[in-house]
Amino acid sequence: MTVTTEQILEIIRKADIPEIDADTLQSDVTFRDQGIDSLDAMSIYLNVEETFGFKIPDEDIEGLNSVAALAAYASRAAA
Amino acid sequence: MIADSQALGIAGIGVYLPVEGVSNFARMNQFEVDERFINEKLGVRRTLVKDADEATSDLAVRAVRALEAGSAIDLAAVECLIVVTQNPDYNLPHTAAIVHGKLGLPERCAAFDISLGCSGWVYGLSVINAFMAQNGMQSGLLVTADPYSKIVDPNDKNTVMLFGDAAAATWIHTAPRFCSGRFTFGTIGADYEHLICRNGQLSMNGRGIFDFAARRVPEDIRLLLEMNQVAIEDVDRFLLHQGSRYMLRTIAARLHVAEERAAFVAAEYGNTVSSSIPIMLAEMLDDATVRTVVVSGFGVGLSWSSGILHRVA
The missing domain is CATH 3.40.47.10 (Thiolase/Chalcone synthase)
Structure with missing residues (x-):
């Protein structure tokens, strides 16, 4: 299954996460460099998990620092 | 008697x-x-x-x-x-x-x-x-x-x-000034390590607790309202355990209620564990405009419980 960055952005948009504007998020720039802190990132992970029905283990979180990285991960995990 | x-x-x-x-x-x-x-x-x-x-x-x-x-x-x-x-x-x-x-x-x-x-x-x-x-x-x-x-x-x-x-x-x-209706309860014992005191020292998996609260509390409150046949718009205040402001904003957003109705008010004292809800309720005992209150506590266990309080006329 291929999960696109647009799908991830749409999930973030629909999730109505406080203080995140999905329309201005850049897919290949790290969350941190776009002012998204660890709490906002947790919200993103949670909404992606709920959408695709998988669980991201804590040990996988470190590398999932952008929309693009999350799309690639979701493509593998949701396969 | x-x-x-x-x-x-x-x-x-x-x-x-x-x-x-x-x-x-x-x-x-x-x-x-x-x-x-x-x-x-x-x-x-x-x-x-x-x-x-x-x-x-x-x-x-x-x-x-x-x-x-x-x-x-x-x-x-x-x-x-x-x-x-x-x-x-x-x-x-x-x-x-x-x-x-x-x-x-x-x-x-x-x-x-x-x-x-x-x-x-x-x-x-x-x-x-x-x-x-x-x-x-x-x-x-x-x-x-x-x-x-x-x-x-x-x-x-x-x-x-x-x-x-x-x-x-x-x-x-x-x-009484408030009477309670039916309560909900729940436990996810498999995740007990997310908030634990070992050898006298507390440790918390912040993501684990956040996920738990964001997933379980909104659905639990919906169940509570259904059990007690109360419409969400008839609830004057949602007194949610004061885990953190971000957690409460997330729960409020998932419940589709304004942040003011499920406010974080512990800025000057912190998360006081099981005392967080009664501290908030104490401020409302004399406020006759607050008639129906949802209370929801969640955390260590992982454990949660919600209840509904009605002001006695």
């Missing part, structure tokens, strides 16, 4: 907040956080810390004394005392016995502890109502006192910036 179980409810609340505290702004360099993170995400500007020589039972007694000062309770007529804590004075005896002794309560007064964390006051409210009704009691005390300063690692950003010490004493009586 057997008490009318329908009439049992909350007649008063006393709160004890320690005077001493630590500003989270003084910890910004140590934990590499900024003012915005403290104000907007944690929500906790200051955590309260009890005196080193103050025992859990002392906090509990001070909350009861505050209740005495602000209500018509007669301690000589108290028939049961429940203390909710996971930081007791000793492994044994139970802290309720120590509090019973310090307050000089009657020998015929039942006294026992409940070992629960952030869900403890809501669980306790259901337990004390049922216990008193079953046994024809008319006056009882539900006391929450869980000072995490005893177990928090001062170098652990995840916990030391959040948790504060406090105690609350809730008077259950046959002349």
Whole structure:
């Protein structure tokens, strides 16, 4: 299954996460460099998990620092 | 005389907040956080810390004394005392016995502890109502006192910036101001390690707790409202356990209720575990515009419980 960055952005948009504007998020720039802190990132992970029905283990979180990285991960995990 | 179980409810609340505290702004360099993170995400500007020589039972007694000062309770007529804590004075005896002794309560007064964390006051409210009704009691005390300063690692950003010490004493009586409906309860024991005290030191998996609260609490409150046949728009306040401001904003967003109806108000004292909900409710006892209240506690266990309170006319 291929999960696109647009799908991830749409999930973030629909999730109505406080203080995140999905329309201005850049897919290949790290969350941190776009002012998204660890709490906002947790919200993103949670909404992606709920959408695709998988669980991201804590040990996988470190590398999932952008929309693009999350799309690639979701493509593998949701396969 | 057997008490009318329908009439049992909350007649008063006393709160004890320690005077001493630590500003989270003084910890910004140590934990590499900024003012915005403290104000907007944690929500906790200051955590309260009890005196080193103050025992859990002392906090509990001070909350009861505050209740005495602000209500018509007669301690000589108290028939049961429940203390909710996971930081007791000793492994044994139970802290309720120590509090019973310090307050000089009657020998015929039942006294026992409940070992629960952030869900403890809501669980306790259901337990004390049922216990008193079953046994024809008319006056009882539900006391929450869980000072995490005893177990928090001062170098652990995840916990030391959040948790504060406090105690609350809730008077259950046959002349109540709020009565409760049916409660919900839940447990995910498989995830008990997300919030745990090992060898006297607290540790928290922040993501694990956040996921748990964001997933379970909104769906649990919807179930609660359905069980009690209350429409969400008829709820005046959602008194949610004060985990963090970000957590509450997330839950409110998932419930589709305005942040003001499920507010984070613990900025000046912190997450006081099982005392967080009664501290908020105490502020509303005299506010006649607040008629229907949802309470929801969630955390250690992982455990949660929600209830609905109706103001008695």
